[in-house]
Amino acid sequence: MVVICVYAPHMGLGDQEKREFWDRLDVVVRAVPREERIFISGDFNGHIGKDSDGFQSADGGFGFGDRNEPGRELLEFAVAHDLGIINSFFRKRVSHLITFSSGGRNTQIDYLLMKREDRRWWRDCKVIPGETTVTQHHLLVADIGLRRKLTEGERKGRPRIRWGSLKGDKITMFRDKVIPMTANWVGGDANRL
Known part of the structure; x- marks a missing residue:
C-alpha cells in the first residue's frame, strides 16, 4: 500500500x-x-x-x-x-x-x-x-478492511484431522497410537512426543 x-x-x-x-x-x-x-x-x-x-x-x-x-x-x-x-x-x-x-x-x-x-x-x-x-x-x-491474496500453499494450509469422522477400527487405531504417547506427558516436554 x-x-x-x-x-x-x-x-x-x-x-x-x-x-x-x-x-x-x-x-x-x-x-x-x-x-x-x-x-x-x-x-x-x-x-x-x-x-x-x-x-x-x-x-x-x-x-x-x-x-x-x-x-x-x-x-x-x-x-x-x-x-x-x-x-x-x-x-x-x-x-x-x-x-x-x-x-x-x-x-x-x-x-x-x-x-x-x-x-x-x-x-x-x-x-x-x-x-x-x-x-x-x-x-x-x-x-x-484489507486482505492479502493467499498463495496456493497458504490456501491449502496444514491438513486437518477431523476427529468426528473417525469410525469403527479407526477409533481403536487412533486410541492405540495417541493414548500411550500422552500417558507420560503430564509435566513433560511436548517436543519429546
Whole structure:
C-alpha cells in the first residue's frame, strides 16, 4: 500500500502554486504501480460540498457545506485517477463531518481518497469531534478492511484431522497410537512426543 499525505495550498496563494501542487500530486499518483493500493489523505483546502452533482463516481454525496473551486479541482483530480473521496460515502452527523473549526466557522477540508476499485474495503469514515490533531483540525479516521491474496500453499494450509469422522477400527487405531504417547506427558516436554 502506498500512503500519500498532502497539504494543498490555501486560498491566499496564487494560481501558479496551486497548479504546481496538482501537477506534482498527479506525477506521484501516476508513478504508483497499478497493482498497489493507494491511500491519499490530508488537508486539501477545498470544499467538495454536500451534493455530488457531476462527480458521482468520486463523491458519495454526504459532504458538508457548499462546493468551492478548490473542491471542484479535488473532485476533478479524483475522477481523473478513478479515486473515491471516502469520507463523502458515509452518512454522518454534522459533528462527524467537520474537519476544521476556526473563529466559529466549521468546514470540511480534510479528505481521504482511495481507488474506487477498492470500495468494497471501505467500512467507515468519520471525524472524531473531541480530538484535534492541531489546534483547528479534527481527527479524521477510516476503517479499511484489507486482505492479502493467499498463495496456493497458504490456501491449502496444514491438513486437518477431523476427529468426528473417525469410525469403527479407526477409533481403536487412533486410541492405540495417541493414548500411550500422552500417558507420560503430564509435566513433560511436548517436543519429546
